[in-house]
Amino acid sequence: MKSECIKAEICKARGGARAIATLTFDDGVRTAALALSELLSEYGLCGSLMTVPTRVMGEPPYSSGYADADDINGFVALGTLEPQSHSYSHLYIAEPGHPDHRPENCTDENREREILGSKKWLEEHFPDVPCVSLAVPGGSYDEKTESLIMKTFYAARRSGLGGVEMQSLTPSDEAVRGGWYRLSSIWLKEERISDIFNYLDKCVEEGGWFIAGCHNLFGAELGRGNYDITPEALRTVLARVREYKACGKLWAASFSEATRYLREYEGSSVSAYCEGGDILVEVTMKNETPRGLPLTADVFNYPLTVRVELPADREGARYLLGGEYQCARVESEGGKTYAYIDIIPNSGAVRVEGEG
Numbered sequence: 247m248k249s250e251c252i253k254a255e256i257c258k259a260r261g262g263a264r265a266i267a268t269l270t271f272d273d274g275v276r277t278a279a280l281a282l283s284e285l286l287s288e289y290g291l292c293g294s295l296m297t298v299p300t301r302v303m304g305e306p307p308y309s310s311g312y313a314d315a316d317d318i319n320g321f322v323a324l325g326t327l328e329p330q331s332h333s334y335s336h337l338y339i340a341e342p343g344h345p346d347h348r349p350e351n352c353t354d355e356n357r358e359r360e361i362l363g364s365k366k367w368l369e370e371h372f373p374d375v376p377c378v379s380l381a382v383p384g385g386s387y388d389e390k391t392e393s394l395i396m397k398t399f400y401a402a403r404r405s406g407l408g409g410v411e412m413q414s415l416t417p418s419d420e421a422v423r424g425g426w427y428r429l430s431s432i433w434l435k436e437e438r439i440s441d442i443f444n445y446l447d448k449c450v451e452e453g454g455w456f457i458a459g460c461h462n463l464f465g466a467e468l469g470r471g472n473y474d475i476t477p478e479a480l481r482t483v484l485a486r487v488r489e490y491k492a493c494g495k496l497w498a499a500s501f502s503e504a505t506r507y508l509r510e511y512e513g514s515s516v517s518a519y520c521e522g523g524d525i526l527v528e529v530t531m532k533n534e535t536p537r538g539l540p541l542t543a544d545v546f547n548y549p550l551t552v553r554v555e556l557p558a559d560r561e562g563a564r565y566l567l568g569g570e571y572q573c574a575r576v577e578s579e580g581g582k583t584y585a586y587i588d589i590i591p592n593s594g595a596v597r598v599e600g601e602g
């Protein structure tokens with residue numbers, strides 16, 4: 247028998263964190279990718295390798311020097327770097343007026359290959375990683391390409407665009423800047439290290455999505471292509487992210503994890519009520535985004551964190567996730583006790599029991 251309703255809300259970031267940090271690395275130069283994977287593993291963090299299939303395959307004109315499929319599978323197994331799309335062949339399909347605009351590139355055939363083709367290739371070769379996000383080569387695309395991106399991907403990052411407006415945790419489709427397809431990011435440039443720290447601090451303070459990007463590391467044996475940041479300077483950024491993560495203020499998520507979580511958050515609602523001595527909590531998700539992209543259960547099954555008020559006599563809570571009991575994190579505020587419960591949307595009501 248259902249009784250009174252209980253207060254519950256879905257958190258904007260996993261675990262009830264205030265902010266999200268997503269580290270993206272473009273192009274996949276092999277020496278840099280191997281060094282990044284090691285660094286991320288050392289700091290207990292993860293990132294996304296914005297991947298170009300033709301370079302993974304070693305096709306001309308980039309027939310060597312890039313991480314191959316075995317390298318990337320190794321990163322996925324370690325949990326350090328996941329592949330997401332950086333187009334199929336790094337072709338610029340930039341808007342007119344942009345320095346990378348090449349009228350001859352702007353054909354429907356190219357758009358299909360670069361956008362649809364990259365997703366298809368990556369999901370065929372790395373089936374365990376849903377390819378939901380994209381970084382646009384050169385940071386610009388023409389209108390037709392943008393509309394294809396909006397039908398194919400769930401989020402797109404533009405590269406470091408001058409000054410940074412804080413990326414909100416609730417992007418909208420329409421926003422000219424900071425929307426789902428124009429996500430604001432900051433570039434990891436050696437000479438801008440204090441800007442990077444300020445931006446990260448601001449995101450944590452105000453509740454934003456810190457998306458960082460870079461091409462390459464430089465230093466002994468690492469130099470090739472664009473020189474962005476030394477491993478030493480990157481370490482200082484990773485250390486600050488790790489620190490915020492350790493105190494629960496920041497969720498360090500790969501691009502695909504953050505995209506899945508925030509898209510689910512956008513389309514979900516929660517209800518909670520008492521039954522017997524327990525609380526039942528249910529998260530219901532729509533089956534598509536506001537623009538009509540499908541939120542299929544095989545991809546959009548990332549657990550959302552729900553903050554639920556516990557009855558006055560309760561100090562702890564446990565619940566089942568994926569068939570295993572989880573001990574909920576519990577927090578007191580204003581004389582009330584709240585538990586944080588991870589729930590997969592549309593998986594039915596989750597029973598929150600007293601502890602033990």
Ligand SMILES: [Zn+2]
Binds near residue numbers: 332383
């Ligand atoms: Zn690139």
